[in-house]
Amino acid sequence: MARIFSGIQPSGELHIGNYLGAVKNWTHLQETHPGAIYCVVDYHAITGAYDPAVLRARRWGMAKSLLAAGIDPAKASLFMQSDVPEHTELSWIFTTITPLGDLERQTQFKDKSSKMESIPAGLLMYPVLQSADILLYRADSVPVGEDQVQHLELARDTSRKFNAKFGVEYFPEPKPLLTPTRRIMGLDGNAKMSKSLGNTVGLLESDEEIWQKLRPAMTDPQRVRKSDPGRPEVCNIFQLHKAFSAEPTVEHVRQQCETAGWGCMDCKKVLHEGMVQELTPIRRRAEALDAEPQRVLDALASGAATARGLAQETMRQVREIVGLDGLSLPA
Numbered sequence: 377m378a379r380i381f382s383g384i385q386p387s388g389e390l391h392i393g394n395y396l397g398a399v400k401n402w403t404h405l406q407e408t409h410p411g412a413i414y415c416v417v418d419y420h421a422i423t424g425a426y427d428p429a430v431l432r433a434r435r436w437g438m439a440k441s442l443l444a445a446g447i448d449p450a451k452a453s454l455f456m457q458s459d460v461p462e463h464t465e466l467s468w469i470f471t472t473i474t475p476l477g478d479l480e481r482q483t484q485f486k487d488k489s490s491k492m493e494s495i496p497a498g499l500l501m502y503p504v505l506q507s508a509d510i511l512l513y514r515a516d517s518v519p520v521g522e523d524q525v526q527h528l529e530l531a532r533d534t535s536r537k538f539n540a541k542f543g544v545e546y547f548p549e550p551k552p553l554l555t556p557t558r559r560i561m562g563l564d565g566n567a568k569m570s571k572s573l574g575n576t577v578g579l580l581e582s583d584e585e586i587w588q589k590l591r592p593a594m595t596d597p598q599r600v601r602k603s604d605p606g607r608p609e610v611c612n613i614f615q616l617h618k619a620f621s622a623e624p625t626v627e628h629v630r631q632q633c634e635t636a637g638w639g640c641m642d643c644k645k646v647l648h649e650g651m652v653q654e655l656t657p658i659r660r661r662a663e664a665l666d667a668e669p670q671r672v673l674d675a676l677a678s679g680a681a682t683a684r685g686l687a688q689e690t691m692r693q694v695r696e697i698v699g700l701d702g703l704s705l706p707a
């Protein structure tokens with residue numbers, strides 16, 4: 377059985393973009409891949425400017441919403457990356473075999489560093505830590521979105537380099553498991569759904585809050601009047617229907633849109649019903665966790681204990697391979 381690892385940034389409570397783009401898939405994979413490892417990658421969250429109190433609140437918000445979204449501590453290990461320090465230990469070893477040029481070519485580094493006056497070294501090393509996150513658990517498969525495939529390629533390369541340098545077949549080459557839902561656009565229809573752009577719907581928002589966000593959301597710009605036929609495939613609302621509505625409803629939406637059988641507001645009301653149906657149980661679970669927050673801590677402690685056991689064994693073997701194991705008296 378392939379071992380699965382995936383990580384998510386502690387950005388606070390989930391929004392429907394990261395739920396549909398990653399976490400919903402994680403809840404399915406924990407059924408087919410017992411022992412899946414899911415990590416809140418909080419070391420990664422400190423490569424830019426941040427406020428420690430805000431980070432603390434966001435780590436909590438992310439852990440709570442992952443559990444509310446259906447990550448089950450009995451089936452998968454959920455933990456904070458910083459609770460397993462072996463991530464950074466392996467990362468250091470990987471920095472010694474990773475060419476600088478490979479890191480400087482990473483798209484994310486080029487994008488972010490081009491806007492900075494002083495570039496923290498951590499921003500450059502970010503993908504090395506990401507490789508360590510995956511390989512520490514000797515994961516074979518990593519559920520990823522299309523935009524993360526480049527980082528996984530670096531992890532595969534690191535695995536090959538390590539094995540070749542030390543003449544071992546120790547680390548696997550992790551394969552991408554592409555997440556079925558393609559990237560979710562924000563409600564403005566212009567950019568990827570992202571908290572910093574303010575175009576999201578929070579996973580734990582009330583039915584009314586969701587509706588207030590859907591009402592003004594961007595649709596097919598060519599549909600100016602109700603009598604104009606629409607193009608569902610270019611409309612973000614239709615993409616959300618595909619994620620939240622049953623298949624017959626999706627087909628009905630397509631037909632009603634293309635024939636101008638209904639207006640966009642009718643279409644959004646049906647989407648709202650689908651969203652409420654899927655998100656209400658998640659919100660209820662989050663409320664239960666708010667009432668019993670110790671359950672969040674217990675889940676994280678148990679996940680970290682499992683992860684540490686695996687990570688310590690990997691590092692014991694890695695230290696032996698690279699010559700950093702315990703010394704004994706010369707014979």
Ligand code: SF4
Nearest residue numbers: 606611613633640643
């Ligand atoms: Fe989009 Fe629905 Fe309006 Fe068609 S009817 S343009 S799918 S919101």
